[in-house]
Amino acid sequence: MSEVTYRPVRGPRTPDNEEPALERARDFRPVDKGYTKEMAIAEANRCLNCKKPSCVEGCPVNINIPKFIEAIRAEEFGRGLDIIREDSMLPAICGRVCPQENQCEGKCVLGRGKNPQPIAIGQLERFLGDQPELASKPAMKPANGKKVAIIGSGPSGITCAGELARNGFDVTVFEAFFTGGGVLVYGIPEFRLPKAVVKREIDGLQELGVKFEFNSVMGRLADAEELLGEKGFDAIYVATGAGLPKFLNIPGENLPNVFFANEYLTRVNLMKANQFPEYDTPTKHGKNVVVFGGGNVAMDAVRTAKRLGAERAIIAYRRTEAEMPARKAELHHAKQEGVEVMPLVAPLEFLEGEGGNVCGVRVQRCELGEPDDSGRRRPVPIEGAVEVIPCDVAISAIGTSANPFAKLIGGMELNKWGYIVADEDGRTTNPRIWAGGDIVTGAATVILAMGAGKKAAASITAAFAEE
Ligand SMILES: Cc1cc2nc3c(=O)[nH]c(=O)nc-3n(C[C@H](O)[C@H](O)[C@H](O)COP(=O)(O)OP(=O)(O)OC[C@H]3O[C@@H](n4cnc5c(N)ncnc54)[C@H](O)[C@@H]3O)c2cc1C
Ligand code: SF4
Secondary structure, three states, X not given: OOHHHOOOOOOOOOOOOEOOHHHHOOOOOOOEOOOOHHHHHHHHOOOOOOOOOHHHHHOOOOOOHHHHHHHHHOXXXXXXHHHHHOOOOOHHHHHHHOOHHHOXXXXXXXXXXXXXXXXXXXXXXXHHHOOHHHOOOOOOOOOOOOEEEEEOOOHHHHHHHHHHHHOOOEEEEEOOOOOOOOHHHHOOOOOOOOHHHHHHHHHHHHXXXXXXXXXXXXXXXXXXXXXXXXXXXXXXXXXXXXXEEOOOOOOOOOOOOEEEHHHHHHHHHOOOHHHOOOOOOOOOOOOEEEEEOOOHHHHHHHHHHHHOOOOEEEEEEOOOHHHOOOOHHHHHXXXXXXXXXXXXXXEEEEEXXXXXXXXXXXXXXXXXXXXXXXXOEEEEEEEEEEEEEEOOEEEEOOOEEOOOHHHHHOOOOEOOOOOEOOOOOOEOOOOOEEEOOHHHHOOOOHHHHHHHHXXXXXXHHHHHHHO
16 A cells, blocks of 8 residues: 555554563563564554654654654665664664653654553664664765764764764774763663663674774873874764762761662673672662662662562652653653652661661651742652651662763863853864763753764764865
8 A cells, every 4th residue: 555545543552562570570681572563563554644743843853753654664674774864873772762752752643632642653763773784784985084082982972983984084982981882881771771782883883993992081091182182183072971970968878888870770780790799790789779869860770679689679759750850661660560659758868777887768758849940849848757768778869960071081161060061063162172962961861962973973074074
């Protein structure tokens, strides 16, 4: 049937293909197995192929969603992937971790009304992204003799690297860790984003000729001046992220078994602390774990604690579920897996128990007051409502700030919070340095970091075309 005569199938959204909650919460297997071909086609057949597709407006990089969905209907999966890749280089990753409910799916016309059933755009994107062998080989421009140093191998750095390599640049990515991917490997756990999916992207870049220098902390090993001087680079893209944890600044924060979420997650995800002593890094397998925060990081930490054997795993949040910034799907999955949500509590003090370890946390009960600057209702302490939550592990996931190494890399202006000052195209105050991702915007999302890398690559390419 030609698309001209296409008639969408009316019906409910195709359910996700998930592992049973209580079984999957025992190990790190992927929670969602992804759509089969039949499921993907069935879901694609629900799309109305809107003339003015509001889903595209909701996508931060404006992927032509109805067009790739049409390719799925036609079972032309390679073509569908090529359509996505015009705007997003990381569909297997974004399909898994983007907050679709606030973006494309949040705008889909089928998501309106009393019984919202938006097209499962993320699942369809992932379905195509998981078949990278079907994509056309990217066109490579001839080498232009220009060298670019990229600092940081998170989604922003690797997107910029791929675009520049295709545009003929000689690209080297410097990464502080021993492996590439940034938060995609050290933050987001295996059960949400398998490491193999990220490795595939890094391997693909290496095949394009991108060089990776791991264990290279820039700012220590070399700063911007050296890179642009004796090291012979023509330009730099800084994508060092926002990985510095914010402190709760309450007594007992330094007690053993009180962790920052990024440290806890890095231990398990990257250093494989869940497989100690097979791997060198240990971590405490708490039985009673309390996590402070309501974002994706908090959800990842609490669900990881569950998988390390926690009998009671609590998300303690100072507002209510309605105000939580985490993806709805993560909160839903966490609850399915037995995570307890304790709304309207703020930590006051971590308590010391036997052997000097944390044994509990004193919390203040709150109620919602007037909206604050973020538009969300402010938590207001209820006088005298103080109690103790017993715990043997406590994790703080209340946010992060700029990576302090941006300052040591030097050569460009930072704002008062340590983020790099850059324009829409990633241009900093130094004409040879571009920057993007979380180190410019503050902690944001994978798709925004990726979009910034793409814009900066276009700007760098244009700058050298002018020379
Ligand atoms: C636990 C967790 C869960 C998240 N979940 C989601 C989600 O579900 N969906 C979503 O869209 N977003 C999510 N995010 C946010 C998202 O991951 C980030 O917005 C995104 O990774 C930012 O990309 P980036 O490339 O700017 O930086 P990063 O991913 O932080 O990468 C920066 C890289 O730079 C390296 N680096 C830093 N300093 C140096 C230096 N001096 N020299 C060399 N290398 C350096 C770091 O080691 C790191 O590899 C999550 C974040 C966390 C922490
Ligand atoms: S808004 Fe929804 S129904 Fe319309 S084209 Fe986009 S995905 Fe399809």
